[in-house]
Structure formats: structure tokens, C-alpha cells
Amino acid sequence: MEPETTHRPAAPARDPVAPRRLRRLAVAPEGFGSTTVARCVAAMTALGLLARLARYAQGLPFWSDECFLASNFLGRGFLGLAKPLDNGQVAPLAFLWVERAAVLALGFSEWSLRLFPLLCGLASVVLFAFVARRALSGPATAAAVAIFAVSVHPIRHAAEVKPYASDAFAALVLLAPALAWLERRDGSWRLWLLLGLLPPCLAFSNPAVFAAGGILVGLAVPVWRTGRAKERGALVCCGLMLAGLTLAFHMGFGASQSAAAIEGLRRYWSPGFPPLDEPAKVPGWLLGALTGSVFAYPGGGAKGASAATSLACLVGAIALARRGRGAMVVALSAPLGLNLIAAGLQRYPFGPEARLAQYAAPTIGILAGAGVGTLLESIRRPRLRRAVAIAGLAGMVACAIVPQVHSWRHPYRMPHDREAREFARTFWPELSRDAVVACAHLDFGLERPGTWQGQRAWYLCNQAVWSPSRRAGGPRLDEVSDDRPLRCVLFNEDPSRPEIAAWLARMRSDYRLRSTREIPVRSTFGDQGRIVVETWRVYEFTPLPSKAASVPTNPGEIPG
Structure with missing residues (x-):
């Protein structure tokens, strides 16, 4: 076996x-x-x-880093975005160009950007x-x-x-x-x-x-x-x-x-x-x-x-x-x-x-x-x-x-983000009633030395979103009259600065300064709630009787 x-x-x-x-x-x-x-x-x-x-x-409202980058899309075309950016920003060029294209196609807003x-x-x-x-x-x-x-x-x-x-x-x-x-x-x-x-x-x-x-x-x-x-x-x-x-x-x-x-x-x-x-x-x-x-x-x-x-x-x-x-x-x-x-x-x-x-x-x-x-x-x-x-x-x-x-x-990153938007949401439409509204910075080239805009970045971005004039492509200066004055906004600048005085002198060569209004705005910055007062100045101009305005019809137009 x-x-x-x-x-x-x-x-x-x-x-x-x-x-x-x-x-x-x-x-x-x-x-x-x-x-x-x-x-x-x-x-x-x-x-x-x-x-x-x-x-x-x-x-949500733009927060600081968004404003620092997004403000670069207001005054630059595609070629301008290839140059050093304002506010110490660094971003890939293709991203910048896509964002610029979104602004051109859909307008400047939180949604489009x-x-x-x-x-x-x-x-x-x-x-x-x-x-x-x-x-x-x-x-x-x-x-x-x-x-x-x-x-x-x-x-x-x-x-x-x-x-x-x-x-x-x-x-x-x-x-x-x-x-x-x-x-x-x-x-x-x-x-x-x-x-x-x-x-x-x-x-x-x-x-x-x-x-x-x-x-x-x-x-x-x-x-x-x-x-x-x-x-x-x-x-x-x-x-x-x-x-x-x-x-x-x-x-x-x-x-x-x-x-x-x-x-x-x-x-x-x-x-x-x-x-x-x-x-x-x-x-x-x-x-x-x-x-x-x-x-x-x-x-x-x-x-x-x-x-x-x-x-x-x-x-x-x-x-x-x-x-x-x-x-x-x-x-x-x-x-x-x-x-x-x-x-x-x-x-x-x-x-x-x-x-x-x-x-x-x-x-x-x-x-x-x-x-x-x-x-x-x-x-x-x-x-x-x-x-x-x-x-x-x-x-x-x-x-x-x-x-x-x-x-x-709590629809905001920092209190100032909400404060800046809420103020702009009411300020710009009210200012535009029966007036041509312009920005001294965007429309008349009033810049401060350097490339750091700081608090002005919130001002510029929220203006671009909420100003009827800005959304329409900029102020129509040919429409300025005694009944429809030009209201020009200057944000948080010392009027005694030589650059401001020179700008006012140029404006007075074409317009009559009818009034000046100061608007103090309390803003909350940082985690500790630091209070800062921003000063908005509104200069109201009407045409000089003997001289037509010599500035461009649409100085706020951005080159492509």
C-alpha cells in the first residue's frame, strides 16, 4: 500500500x-x-x-489682501500687470491676466474677481x-x-x-x-x-x-x-x-x-x-x-x-x-x-x-x-x-x-472690511445724485509716493464696486454744469501737501470751487479693535463762466 x-x-x-x-x-x-x-x-x-x-x-466684503491685489486691476491693462504690482503683491502672470479678463467681461466686483x-x-x-x-x-x-x-x-x-x-x-x-x-x-x-x-x-x-x-x-x-x-x-x-x-x-x-x-x-x-x-x-x-x-x-x-x-x-x-x-x-x-x-x-x-x-x-x-x-x-x-x-x-x-x-x-474677515463696504454702499450712490462724481486718485492721477496704498486699497476697490460713475466707465466731464456739478473725492490725504495744492490749482484753472466738505469715518483695524479716523473730502466744482473744461471727457477709462 x-x-x-x-x-x-x-x-x-x-x-x-x-x-x-x-x-x-x-x-x-x-x-x-x-x-x-x-x-x-x-x-x-x-x-x-x-x-x-x-x-x-x-x-463677503473684500478683505485686506484681496484689496491689495485687486486694486491693481483698476488702473492697469494686461501689459501693466507684467510690471511690479502695488502694495507689495506677487502673483503669477496667468492668474493676473485671467482676473483682468474677468473685470473686462463681467465688471469689477466681488463676484467676478x-x-x-x-x-x-x-x-x-x-x-x-x-x-x-x-x-x-x-x-x-x-x-x-x-x-x-x-x-x-x-x-x-x-x-x-x-x-x-x-x-x-x-x-x-x-x-x-x-x-x-x-x-x-x-x-x-x-x-x-x-x-x-x-x-x-x-x-x-x-x-x-x-x-x-x-x-x-x-x-x-x-x-x-x-x-x-x-x-x-x-x-x-x-x-x-x-x-x-x-x-x-x-x-x-x-x-x-x-x-x-x-x-x-x-x-x-x-x-x-x-x-x-x-x-x-x-x-x-x-x-x-x-x-x-x-x-x-x-x-x-x-x-x-x-x-x-x-x-x-x-x-x-x-x-x-x-x-x-x-x-x-x-x-x-x-x-x-x-x-x-x-x-x-x-x-x-x-x-x-x-x-x-x-x-x-x-x-x-x-x-x-x-x-x-x-x-x-x-x-x-x-x-x-x-x-x-x-x-x-x-x-x-x-x-x-x-x-x-x-x-x-459674521460676514467679514475683519470689522473694517464690513465697515468699508457698508459706507461705500451708501456714500457713492448718494454722492452721485444730480452730480458727476470723480475720484482724485483714479481720474486725475493724484498719487502718493511709492507703491503702498494701505487703507486706500479698500477705498479704491469698494468705489469700483459701488460707485455708479465708476461702473459706467468713469465720469463724463462734458456733463458738468451749474445744475450738475462735479464732485471730486479725495481720500485720507492732507490738503496741505504740495501735490494736493498743485492739483487744486489745476482744477481751479478749469472750474470754480463751490464747496468743500469733510467726512470723518471711524474705522476698526486689527484683532484688538484699533480705531482709526479716515477723512473723506468732497470738492464740488462748477464750470467757469468763460472757460470750458479742458480735461478729457472720460479720464477714468482704463487702457486695455
């Missing part, structure tokens, strides 16, 4: 691509089937879209869901989408006249083909697509250079290991393209644009630079930076308030690396490393505010989502795991809703 033998099935042939996919497609824990995850992703994506639309629909950032914010939510599904699986995907969708900063910046929303969108546009190639590694066309996306992304976002550089660092080793000439050639072309764009946008245009503002920016950014002159303080600074506002997703802040998110990112990075996704971890985290290098060179801060690092929002969303997914998988009891997941989703919903409710109840 023959001895009994045990027959075992032969091991399947090893597929070099399959292990990568299997490591990504980890089996979802009980209670988190693919249908449940898909529903959570769809619900969080919809919530993110609604939150951004709700923020935009509130129509915030439309492009809104579109970037909405597109980012949808694209992030696509990218997260490429990078993660199971509950990690839902967690990542939820974190990105409801985070305070991406929602806020999707309704601001600043390029922060386009920073996040540009980073996502670059990540999409890169992560798709890392998943499949089945051809070069995605790398060529990445090459084609580099110019527009860097034209619309200055910090996108960190995202692009980090992505190429993450792709370098996997692409080279393929041994295929097409992939290697595409990657080399991407590197050369990035180098050329960096020279053009940052060493060329960017250096010219920021030349006058760079010292002021460095002072403002100084908390985001490591104290290299005091090496003993560098570890503490680094710990604070890596647990501070840069990682404030879905919420958080400075001084370690974002430590939980930082820890989740660390857990997620380790988990992904252990599952064979090390190249993806490098592509996601290397942009932060490049930002740290730039901070050490005092070229760009690492923090201290989340808005300056919106390019990192996709990275933090994916890594934190992976960390949350790993922590959920570590909970062995299915009912407890499900309860924790439901509580987490409820918390995410609250993160999306609570800030919007607060914003509806």
Missing part, C-alpha cells in the same frame, strides 16, 4: 505589475465594502462642492477624488476625500481674489498623471502629458514649482528602472522643461515683479524661515513648522495645533511605503522638502500660514487619509470600527458646516 501524499497547488506565475496593484488594493476591513466607500466618496465630494459654493454665495478661484476650488474637489482613488483604497480613500473636501483653508481660498485656490489645483493637475503612471507603469504617454501640463500649471501658480520638482524626484528611480528609452526621455524632457520654466517664471518675471517688495515680504515671512544663525533653535522650529498651520487639515493651526494631522500623515506614509508605494510617498512628500530648502535660502517660507502652502493640500489630504485608513484597519472589533468611522464622518460634516454658519452670522 502506497503512502499517502499531500498534493499542493503550484504557485502562480509572478506578474511584475500585479504586486504593486495588490499592495494598493488592500482588502477593506469588514463594514467598509467598495459600495460603502464609493458612497462616502460621492457624499464628501458633493459636500465639498456645496461648501465652496456656499462660501462664494455669501459675497472670485469666479476663477471658485472654479479652481470646485475642480480641485472633483480631481482630488479621482487622484485619491488612484493612490488609495478602502476607507483610506473616503478619509482622504473627506479631509480635502471639508478643510477650512481650501474652502475659504476658493472664494478669495488670491491665487491660493489655483495653487492647489495646479498641484493636483500635476499629480494626476504622475500617480497614474506609478500605478500602471505601462507606457510613456502619461509622462508626456505631464510635460505638457508643466507650462500652464507653473504659469498659474508660483508654488507649483515645488509640486513639480517633488513629483519628478518621486518618478526618477521608478522611471529609470524600467529601462525603456521613451519613459526615460520623457522624464528628462520634464526636468529640462521645469528648469526652463523656473528660470523664466521665478528668476526672470518673478524676480522682476518682486524686486521692490521682496524685503518687505521677507520680513513678513520671517517666521517661516529656519533660524540657521541659531542652530540650537532649528529642531524646535522644524517641529513647530511640521505640526503647525501648513498641516491644518481639516482644521488646526500654529504652535502644534495640527499635530494630529501631522501624525496621521506620518502613519500614512509609513503604511504606504510598507505596501510597496514608496515612490508615491516620495512624490507626495518631496515638495515639502523642496519648500524647506527654499525656506532655508529665504526664498519662500515654510508656513507660517496654510494659505502660502496650498500646493501641499493634496499631499496632506492623501497621506492623512492613508493614516486614518490604517488606524481604522487596526481596530479589530467591527462594531467599534464602524462607530469610529461614523463619528469621524460626522466630524467631517461639522467641519464643513460650522465655519459657514459662523461666516453667515
Whole structure:
């Protein structure tokens, strides 16, 4: 009788691509089937879209940074925006041109100037869901989408006249083909697509250079290991393209644009630079930076308030690396490393505010989502795991809703933002009754030395929104008469200044000064409620009996 033998099935042939996919497609824990995850992703994506639309629909008044940038669209055409900006502002040229086009097409308003950032914010939510599904699986995907969708900063910046929303969108546009190639590694066309996306992304976002550089660092080793000439050639072309764009946008245009503002920016950014002159303080600074506002997703802040998110990112990075996704971890985290290098060179801060690092929002969303997914998988009891997941989703919903409710109840960033708009909303229409209204600054070129407008930026932007004359293209000086006088507004200037006296002398050569009126306006500045009195002066002119006005019919017209 023959001895009994045990027959075992032969091991399947090893597929070099399959292990990568299997490591990504980890089996979802009980209670988190693919249908449940898909529903959570769809619900969080919809919530993110609604939150951004709700923020935009509130129509909040311009706040300081918006005014400082938006005032540049009042007196400049497209070519003028290529020159150094007023108020120490630095912004990518493509973003400036899109905003200028919005003003030409839709007029100057909160709605028109915030439309492009809104579109970037909405597109980012949808694209992030696509990218997260490429990078993660199971509950990690839902967690990542939820974190990105409801985070305070991406929602806020999707309704601001600043390029922060386009920073996040540009980073996502670059990540999409890169992560798709890392998943499949089945051809070069995605790398060529990445090459084609580099110019527009860097034209619309200055910090996108960190995202692009980090992505190429993450792709370098996997692409080279393929041994295929097409992939290697595409990657080399991407590197050369990035180098050329960096020279053009940052060493060329960017250096010219920021030349006058760079010292002021460095002072403002100084908390985001490591104290290299005091090496003993560098570890503490680094710990604070890596647990501070840069990682404030879905919420958080400075001084370690974002430590939980930082820890989740660390857990997620380790988990992904252990599952064979090390190249993806490098592509996601290397942009932060490049930002740290730039901070050490005092070229760009690492923090201290989340808005300056919106390019990192996709990275933090994916890594934190992976960390949350790993922590959920570590909970062995299915009912407890499900309860924790439901509580987490409820918390995410609250993160999306609570800030919007607060914003509806307090519709302004700072008290002066609201005060400036409310005053302008009544002042300009009332001043325009039976009169031609002009601005001494915009219509008669009365400028103060330098490029810092300060409080005048609020005045200019709110005038552009609420003045009937400004919305109509500027004052019609040929309509000035005794019955319809010219009322010219001078904002917060000392009338004894030589420039003001010279302007009044020129005006009196064409008009008779009928009256002067001073309007003191109390304004609240800063978190401490500092009261500042702004003085608005209204000069009312009528034509001289023997001389017609010699100024242009429409001096407020802006060149295209």
C-alpha cells in the first residue's frame, strides 16, 4: 500500500505589475465594502462642492489682501500687470491676466474677481477624488476625500481674489498623471502629458514649482528602472522643461515683479524661515513648522495645533511605503522638502500660514487619509470600527458646516472690511445724485509716493464696486454744469501737501470751487479693535463762466 501524499497547488506565475496593484488594493476591513466607500466618496465630494459654493454665495466684503491685489486691476491693462504690482503683491502672470479678463467681461466686483478661484476650488474637489482613488483604497480613500473636501483653508481660498485656490489645483493637475503612471507603469504617454501640463500649471501658480520638482524626484528611480528609452526621455524632457520654466517664471518675471517688495515680504515671512544663525533653535522650529498651520487639515493651526494631522500623515506614509508605494510617498512628500530648502535660502517660507502652502493640500489630504485608513484597519472589533468611522464622518460634516454658519452670522474677515463696504454702499450712490462724481486718485492721477496704498486699497476697490460713475466707465466731464456739478473725492490725504495744492490749482484753472466738505469715518483695524479716523473730502466744482473744461471727457477709462 502506497503512502499517502499531500498534493499542493503550484504557485502562480509572478506578474511584475500585479504586486504593486495588490499592495494598493488592500482588502477593506469588514463594514467598509467598495459600495460603502464609493458612497462616502460621492457624499464628501458633493459636500465639498456645496461648501465652496456656499462660501462664494455669501459675497463677503473684500478683505485686506484681496484689496491689495485687486486694486491693481483698476488702473492697469494686461501689459501693466507684467510690471511690479502695488502694495507689495506677487502673483503669477496667468492668474493676473485671467482676473483682468474677468473685470473686462463681467465688471469689477466681488463676484467676478472670485469666479476663477471658485472654479479652481470646485475642480480641485472633483480631481482630488479621482487622484485619491488612484493612490488609495478602502476607507483610506473616503478619509482622504473627506479631509480635502471639508478643510477650512481650501474652502475659504476658493472664494478669495488670491491665487491660493489655483495653487492647489495646479498641484493636483500635476499629480494626476504622475500617480497614474506609478500605478500602471505601462507606457510613456502619461509622462508626456505631464510635460505638457508643466507650462500652464507653473504659469498659474508660483508654488507649483515645488509640486513639480517633488513629483519628478518621486518618478526618477521608478522611471529609470524600467529601462525603456521613451519613459526615460520623457522624464528628462520634464526636468529640462521645469528648469526652463523656473528660470523664466521665478528668476526672470518673478524676480522682476518682486524686486521692490521682496524685503518687505521677507520680513513678513520671517517666521517661516529656519533660524540657521541659531542652530540650537532649528529642531524646535522644524517641529513647530511640521505640526503647525501648513498641516491644518481639516482644521488646526500654529504652535502644534495640527499635530494630529501631522501624525496621521506620518502613519500614512509609513503604511504606504510598507505596501510597496514608496515612490508615491516620495512624490507626495518631496515638495515639502523642496519648500524647506527654499525656506532655508529665504526664498519662500515654510508656513507660517496654510494659505502660502496650498500646493501641499493634496499631499496632506492623501497621506492623512492613508493614516486614518490604517488606524481604522487596526481596530479589530467591527462594531467599534464602524462607530469610529461614523463619528469621524460626522466630524467631517461639522467641519464643513460650522465655519459657514459662523461666516453667515459674521460676514467679514475683519470689522473694517464690513465697515468699508457698508459706507461705500451708501456714500457713492448718494454722492452721485444730480452730480458727476470723480475720484482724485483714479481720474486725475493724484498719487502718493511709492507703491503702498494701505487703507486706500479698500477705498479704491469698494468705489469700483459701488460707485455708479465708476461702473459706467468713469465720469463724463462734458456733463458738468451749474445744475450738475462735479464732485471730486479725495481720500485720507492732507490738503496741505504740495501735490494736493498743485492739483487744486489745476482744477481751479478749469472750474470754480463751490464747496468743500469733510467726512470723518471711524474705522476698526486689527484683532484688538484699533480705531482709526479716515477723512473723506468732497470738492464740488462748477464750470467757469468763460472757460470750458479742458480735461478729457472720460479720464477714468482704463487702457486695455
